[in-house]
Amino acid sequence: MVIADTALETMPIEIFQHPSLKKIRDSGKKPTEILLDRTFHHFAIVSSALKENYKRGRPDILHIILLNVLATPLFKKNLVKVFVHTINNQVIKIGDYLRIPKSYSRFEGLVLDLIENKKIVAKDGTLLLELSDNLSFSHMIEKKIKPDVVIGFSTTGMFKNFGGVCKELFQFKNPCVIIGGFPRGHFSKDIESCIDNMYSVSDLSLEAHVVVSRLLYEWEKINDF
Amino acid sequence: MVIADTALETMPIEIFQHPSLKKIRDSGKKPTEILLDRTFHHFAIVSSALKENYKRGRPDILHIILLNVLATPLFKKNLVKVFVHTINNQVIKIGDYLRIPKSYSRFEGLVLDLIENKKIVAKDGTLLLELSDNLSFSHMIEKKIKPDVVIGFSTTGMFKNFGGVCKELFQFKNPCVIIGGFPRGHFSKDIESCIDNMYSVSDLSLEAHVVVSRLLYEWEKINDF
Numbered sequence: 001m002v003i004a005d006t007a008l009e010t011m012p013i014e015i016f017q018h019p020s021l022k023k024i025r026d027s028g029k030k031p032t033e034i035l036l037d038r039t040f041h042h043f044a045i046v047s048s049a050l051k052e053n054y055k056r057g058r059p060d061i062l063h064i065i066l067l068n069v070l071a072t073p074l075f076k077k078n079l080v081k082v083f084v085h086t087i088n089n090q091v092i093k094i095g096d097y098l099r100i101p102k103s104y105s106r107f108e109g110l111v112l113d114l115i116e117n118k119k120i121v122a123k124d125g126t127l128l129l130e131l132s133d134n135l136s137f138s139h140m141i142e143k144k145i146k147p148d149v150v151i152g153f154s155t156t157g158m159f160k161n162f163g164g165v166c167k168e169l170f171q172f173k174n175p176c177v178i179i180g181g182f183p184r185g186h187f188s189k190d191i192e193s194c195i196d197n198m199y200s201v202s203d204l205s206l207e208a209h210v211v212v213s214r215l216l217y218e219w220e221k222i223n224d225f
Numbered sequence: 226m227v228i229a230d231t232a233l234e235t236m237p238i239e240i241f242q243h244p245s246l247k248k249i250r251d252s253g254k255k256p257t258e259i260l261l262d263r264t265f266h267h268f269a270i271v272s273s274a275l276k277e278n279y280k281r282g283r284p285d286i287l288h289i290i291l292l293n294v295l296a297t298p299l300f301k302k303n304l305v306k307v308f309v310h311t312i313n314n315q316v317i318k319i320g321d322y323l324r325i326p327k328s329y330s331r332f333e334g335l336v337l338d339l340i341e342n343k344k345i346v347a348k349d350g351t352l353l354l355e356l357s358d359n360l361s362f363s364h365m366i367e368k369k370i371k372p373d374v375v376i377g378f379s380t381t382g383m384f385k386n387f388g389g390v391c392k393e394l395f396q397f398k399n400p401c402v403i404i405g406g407f408p409r410g411h412f413s414k415d416i417e418s419c420i421d422n423m424y425s426v427s428d429l430s431l432e433a434h435v436v437v438s439r440l441l442y443e444w445e446k447i448n449d450f
Contacts, residue, residue, distance in 0.1 A: 039328040103264040104329035213438040
């Protein structure tokens with residue numbers, strides 16, 4: 001599973017210098033020590049010339065998706081591998097059996113630590129999180145994950161319910177599913193070019209954390225895990 | 226659906242006076258303006274004589290459960306009513322079609338506003354959230370919800386999968402399901418006495434937000450909603 005174009009990044013310098021963020025500058029924090037977050041930096045984001053700014057500054061979306069994925073029996077039994085690809089082509093490998101804090105402020109601290117140090121390692125040496133810079137989505141798919149099929153989820157896709165999608169995935173040895181980790185808009189071109197089949201799973205526009213929850217649950221059922 | 230014994234409350238006075246929280250006292254905030262939160266008040270909570278303190282101070286759990294419930298097609302089509310019962314016998318009625326912020330800090334602000342004003346009303350007059358004080362769980366069930374069956378979820382229950390539970394619920398006109406909104410431990414006695422059948426839905430101990438997601442999804446499927 002890849003969470004793609006995820007709205008996770010530290011604060012771009014042009015946002016940091018926005019007049020509305022004087023308090024933050026005065027706090028002594030560097031922009032690399034702050035996650036871009038629409039809750040606090042909305043005005044600076046919307047008034048910036050940041051590319052596709054409507055897709056950015058929503059680390060809370062990743063938090064909720066991961067809380068849903070990592071709490072499934074599937075993940076707890078190490079039967080799914082999870083990668084996070086960000087809007088800035090950083091890739092985070094989620095360690096096996098990882099648990100992340102439900103508290104957002106703890107999660108934020110963890111992610112900032114990861115961005116600074118590129119790795120989070122447990123006391124016993126287990127790799128919990130690893131971040132690679134400048135890894136494009138297509139490169140990650142072709143060189144790292146090497147799936148035999150790539151299925152994406154989007155309201156622009158053809159309708160297929162979760163059970164139907166899982167039946168299709170079941171025919172492959174190393175299937176890969178792609179979910180958007182951003183609040184609105186669509187996958188970037190580089191991602192779309194990697195996707196073999198794009199599906200819409202509901203007549204309503206479902207949020208990503210609902211899609212992953214239902215998909216992994218059906219996958220558990222079809223595999224009898 | 227009732228989220229029961231939820232670990233949501235403002236800061237009890239005995240916690241507020243704990244030596245470790247001098248900074249908070251100095252900030253000028255009243256204890257009634259602060260949600261008890263293990264992330265920030267852990268030491269004060271564990272060293273207090275607060276009853277069942279292991280079940281308390283986890284408003285993040287409610288946030289994640291609600292994000293999962295309120296994002297389902299079932300809720301968006303107004304086919305499920307949701308109540309939150311807290312460890313201190315406050316009851317929150319969740320308004321139809323409500324959306325809550327994904328950002329935890331915004332959610333916290335909303336809840337504090339609700340606790341202070343007892344109601345959150347939209348600009349057009351729609352009731353979004355309403356809080357009742359001193360409403361015991363059994364009273365809420367008997368006088369307000371009046372269900373014809375009450376099903377609870379707990380690791381102490383008999384095993385039944387989500388599909389099986391939904392088939393049972395399907396036989397009733399106004400079934401009620403009870404999920405714990407606390408981090409560990411079991412339902413309080415008053416709640417247990419209201420539950421007709423208690424089920425365990427997994428061989429692993431599933432977190433509440435996973436249970437509600439899967440349950441509502443199966444309920445949608447069995448009803449063809």
